[in-house]
Amino acid sequence: MKEIKTDPDKSPAEAIDLTTANSDVSTIDTCIKHAREIKAEQLALIKSKDYDFAPEFKDMTIQLYLLGVMWKFAGNLGNVDDARELAFTALKTMLIQDRMSKQKAVKRIEFLRKMSKIADDHDALAVAIGYESVSGDNSLAEVFDHYVDDMQVSGAFWRLYDRGRKIMLYGGLFVAFVVVWFVTLFMPGNSTIATFAAGLIAAALFVIPVFLIGIFMYRTKIKKAKQANELNS
Numbered sequence: 001m002k003e004i005k006t007d008p009d010k011s012p013a014e015a016i017d018l019t020t021a022n023s024d025v026s027t028i029d030t031c032i033k034h035a036r037e038i039k040a041e042q043l044a045l046i047k048s049k050d051y052d053f054a055p056e057f058k059d060m061t062i063q064l065y066l067l068g069v070m071w072k073f074a075g076n077l078g079n080v081d082d083a084r085e086l087a088f089t090a091l092k093t094m095l096i097q098d099r100m101s102k103q104k105a106v107k108r109i110e111f112l113r114k115m116s117k118i119a120d121d122h123d124a125l126a127v128a129i130g131y132e133s134v135s136g137d138n139s140l141a142e143v144f145d146h147y148v149d150d151m152q153v154s155g156a157f158w159r160l161y162d163r164g165r166k167i168m169l170y171g172g173l174f175v176a177f178v179v180v181w182f183v184t185l186f187m188p189g190n191s192t193i194a195t196f197a198a199g200l201i202a203a204a205l206f207v208i209p210v211f212l213i214g215i216f217m218y219r220t221k222i223k224k225a226k227q228a229n230e231l232n233s
Contacts, residue, residue, distance in 0.1 A: 016159035027077060031090040032068040032097070038069050038133070051144050054158035061126050061147075063112055064138055067091055068123070068130025085199035088113065151221055164214045168207045 039062065051058070070090050075083035088109055095105040116127050123131070126143045132140035148155050176199035183195045190198075 013059060027074060027080060027086065028093055030077070031074050031087065032094045033091070034073050035066045035070050039066060041228045044140045045138055046144065049141060049144070050153035051148070053144070054153050056158075057147075057153040060112070060115060061143060062140070063091065063095075063108075064116055064124055065143060066094075066124035066135075067112065067116060067132035068127040069133060071127070072131045073200075093187055103124065103223065125222070131197075157221065159216070161214075164210065168210050171210065172207045174201040175206045176200060178202075 042065075053061075056125050067087050070087035071084045074080045074086045074188070079085050091112070092109045093104050095108060096102055100108065117125055122128075125146060129139050129143050151157055179202040180195055180199040183190055183198050
């Protein structure tokens with residue numbers, strides 16, 4: 001048996017804790033390596049499918065899938081007390097390795113922890129399929145195929161939202177600038193506060209209708225998508 005060398009200045013309990021911590025780090029590194037291999041393999045398999053999803057949804061789905069992959073892998077190692085929790089730790093470490101700040105990684109894991117469970121404490125689809133996946137299968141495609149007809153996570157819908165947001169931002173700023181310029185040039189007697197107030201009011205009169213139109217388009221598209229799904233089912 002290999003002798004474990006301990007620091008003479010540390011108590012036996014502290015030495016055991018240090019050995020356990022080193023073991024956990026090794027397990028986490030192994031889980032991350034396995035997850036990266038599976039991720040590369042699965043992304044190559046879905047490359048030809050040209051899925052068009054919102055970037056945030058796509059990233060979240062892949063991360064939840066990898067959570068399931070690492071959860072099963074850690075459990076199969078046999079030396080982990082809580083494989084699911086270790087998978088979350090490994091995923092956070094993986095995000096940090098991918099140049100996400102530690103603070104953002106912590107918040108991301110909190111978000112993924114909430115999204116990993118659905119009603120009745122069941123695992124989310126991506127987590128469950130990731131857990132049951134085996135090397136070389138099309139499990140990630142199976143997850144994405146489930147959401148292909150979901151308008152709310154489509155890339156086209158996300159791009160429409162992004163354009164609408166930019167129109168409201170830049171359009172509102174432009175209108176406010178024009179009004180402030182007009183008031184300053186042709187109504188010089190107004191105070192600075194009154195001039196800026198006029199600009200803000202003008203911007204609001206532009207942004208609010210655009211926002212309401214966007215909400216109407218959103219509801220219309222979602223309603224049509226639901227009707228189409230009901231007809232197909």
